[in-house]
Amino acid sequence: MEAASRIKLVVLSILLLCSSILSACAFKDIDRRLFVSVIGIDPAEKIENGFKVTLKIAIPFGAIKQSSRPTFAYLSEEGETVGEAIRMLETHVDKVLELGHMKTIVINEELLKDDLEEFMNFFVRRGDVQMIAYVTAARPSAETILKVEPNTEAPASISFFNFFGETGTESPFIVTTYLFEFRRDYFAKGIDPVLPIMETNKDHTELIVNKSLVIGKKGKTLELDSIMTKYYNSLVHKASGFSYKIQQDGLHLLLNLDVVKMHYKILSEGERPSKIVMHIMKSGVVGESNKPLSPKKLSEYDKLAEDAMTKKVRHLLLYLQEENLDPFGFGLRYRASKLHSADPYKAWEEAYPEIDFDIIMKVELKSTGVTE
């Protein structure tokens, strides 16, 4: 036992020593790394079909509590591919570029009209890029957006992250799309991904996110304005904070609808999908009014809201149908309803442009708020 344990000890320590020599290559301290927080991709100016990659790097600052603003460094480089540009950027800095904390991918709006497969490949293939990174479209260019440092940004917090995923602000105008969702819905048949559009104001002191972009197959894109974004987001992602203003007969009512439920059915006529019946249930309270309200008349206001909002939803659905885009994933749902051998997707593709929508809206106001 004695001799054996000694041999074991010797062997183990030799092996550990050997590996310690080898391990030197993987060991890298945290202060020798640069944390890329946002990556921006624009079309290249000098290289044809190339990309311009901009990195926003969060620089750790000595005493975080004392510094008033976060400090960022920006790196830009053009390359034929995203990977190549990043490889080149690695030679521009003295530390390792660490993509593990890269949580937002900002893509120039123009690029989204091309084939996305190429640069999406880079992000999925690399093991260290988070699949839960947010993907956004940028207007006018990714670089401009990246370089915005909002006034409200606190040190050691990055406003690009707080916009999405309900980390900081929560608003039905902000669509959150993770990289894996974007990839999944982009490649799958029967659903189209939606990306938020990031804009900035004139002085580049604010980031504004309230529009979105539907990305179709074959490079077709469609912008949704803020209102449509709000409807899409609250219906599909159940985003909270939905409010709606009714204007009728001089009555202004602002409804805060915090519960939104939606489900739909696809009805078929024979082998052909013919109608989508959508049930929407919203409930909430009255948030603002220019006249005194009576609780007895709540059902009346319900009715008002129902009619008005049904119109809005129908408008959104028809707008999407016209462009043959399907961010709701109706096609996917239809595919799931039939055995694959019946090729339901083909039938769907033919039928979708002419399909009917039947929207059944139900609004339930729980109270008139704190005052009548």
Add this chain to the structure above:
Amino acid sequence: MNRFLYYLILLNMVVNIVVEVPKILIDHSHRGAITSMLLALVIGVSFNWIVIKLFKEHPGRSLPELLHDYVPSWISKPILLYFAFTWFFAGFLSIAAFTFLLKRFLTPEMSTYIIISTFVFLISYGILMKTQSLLNSVELILVLNLPIVIFLISKVYSDRSMEWDYVKVALTYSNNPPDYSAVTAAIYPLLGIVNIIIFNRHILEKVDMRMKQFFIILLAGAATLFTSYFIPLGYIGFGVSENVQYPWILTSDSIRLKYGLIERFIFIFLLIFLSLSFLNTTIHWHVAQKLLDSFHRTKKLIINEKDYNPYVWIVVFWVITFIGIGRMTEYQLFLYGKYFFNQQPLFAVVLIGSLMLIKRGAKKKWKQPAESN
């Protein structure tokens, strides 16, 4: 059924949720993955049943002992060698898989050999351990880890980004005929019971399977296969997943723990499954070493009453692992994994066959007790 048998079965199921099995199944998603899984479930659970029933007659005896007693050595030696190789290779494959995983996702700059040595030293310790201590630690680690595994899996099930429509689309492919490779891949997670061939020596009571146990295993197996195949589709998308090397890792990276200590789910997931996989590999190699020990051992290596035979085998394991994995590519890993899965029917036949031989041998011995002494 004995608690430890459950552990062996469960451990193998949980570990195989992650790497090769879902990859092969998802590759077959247009070619009969669902029917294959159903078929595999039936075959796998019945196989459990048969093995347990056959071992029930020999409480407290391991397969090498039984072979030694009842089967002529010219039959038993090749069987032992074949089994030892199978078990070694099973362990080898999981080390290879996790080496690639770690290199890809956790420590990309680290050399392959170092990653291998992370496992290999401690696994060797596990090989040298007393068998009952190993069972004890399996119990301990499994009981501590299972709640976390259940939390992780339930988080994957309940996350808002999970799109069930893709799962439903996948279900529309349930009218395809089963495929051989998919069936064998789906059987593999259900075969944890085979470790009984060594561990039976330390498991004394309740080596039996009744209706209740049958259904428990059936349910657990069904849940395992369902999770393994369908859940990644909800995150990666149906028809998009074929070119993904590690569907489950991508899936685990698609979940965000908003208020968790660690935001990225993937790290907890990787480390927990790494630990369980390590444990399973330790079991495999422990069995392989025990089999090799009864295949061949020399008295020359017993120095000062200390048996150095296991050390020789461990060094052999090391050499094969370091050279093998060092030269392997990910593609080869999946290829060999497939070959390994595909040869499972042979394995099943040999195992059941040898148990039958033992049964016959034992009967003969009963009839001629004079000769046996």
Add this chain to the structure above:
Amino acid sequence: MGSSSEKQQPPELLLQLAQQLSPTKDIVQTTLHVDGMAAHLLYLKSAVDSIVLQKTIIQPFFQVTSLDDYASYLNSDPNQTEMADEQTVLVDLTKGNVLVAVEHRFFLLEVRKVGFNEVQQITLEPTIHGAQLGLSESLETSLNVIRQRYHKPSLIFDTMQLKDQSNRSIALVYDKITVNPRALQLIKKRLDNLDFPLILSSGDLQLYLNGTKKSLFPACLLTERPDRLVYNISAGKIIIIVDGSPHAVIAPVVFFDFMVSMEDLYHGYWISILTIILRYAGLLACVILPALYVGITSYTPDVFRTELALTVAASRIGVPYPSFMEVFFMLLFIEFLTEASIRLPSPISATATTVGGLILGTAAVEAALTSNIMIIVVSLVAVSTFVIPINELGFAVRGLRFILLIYTTFFGLAGLAIGLLGIVLFLANKESFGESYLKFGWRKRKKEFRTGEG
């Protein structure tokens, strides 16, 4: 007269023994006589209680009328010790026996003086509720303490003598109904085969009993709490008490025994559950935190939340050493502090801790020799080490975290996970007197599971 003077002469044996004991000055060889009756006494003054001697041996001599009466009086004394060979008698004399020679009969009577038979205050494992007094340095008193807390006829005291130079008595205490016979046998065998020149207290006896000399984790539990002893006796464990040591050894033990504080039994259900969880969390924290720091900061900073990663990176600005050196030095520093404050008398140790902990810590951060996150980690580690109720495990854990730190330094986070499993495997493979060290104590387990050899 001749015969009477012959009687006055002490017997040969007495003289011989006295010869062998000399030249120590505390030897007393005296003769009592009255009316021609004589009795000879031989004892060591330093070991014998003179008042008891006076009362039970000397006074009766002057009260009886014949030597026969006196002899039968002595013979019926319950404190009489069996006389064996000369060597044993010598040892017995050193223990406080008095050799009385009446005519040609010899009596060995125990009149021990134990100057340290008070029951001692508990210092190592204080609790708020529960017993405040522990064992005594005298074996008898300690046994008395146990007997008084466990009134059961099946309680067995098995006293024997150590075979070393000190020849001290030790006692095995167990309940013969619940005891684990295999462990008992093993302990007796180990005690018989014990081959060490000098055993000083239960502390080192415990180490020698361990079987393997080099072991990080203790295989026996050392305690001074009588309630813990009784609790363990009723659970079938064996207690070893060494005369002159206020600590008792409990064997066999499993890992979980070291994480039990007696207070758990005195609190309500939820409170004790919470404290137990707290304790295990502390154990986990002090084992893995240093390794985790190295693994995350130097291998996989992606694990942190972004904000934390930036904070850590910021706090490490200007630190010249790689993280594992930093951790290693700081841990070493904390070990110095702990060690110093244990050895020093308490008023001084407070100063040492303040100077070391507060001033040096702040100064090290100011001088950018270490990051302040590191200081947090190290203090957390130091504090959580003290959460472990039994000191020996605390020491083992202090060693353990260095091993884990080294493993993580080589292999990163995966190394940490695998290293933790390795520790579990190692502990599960360890044995304490035939019992697996780390395992779940489910019921019915023995029946399902073979624990024997092989």
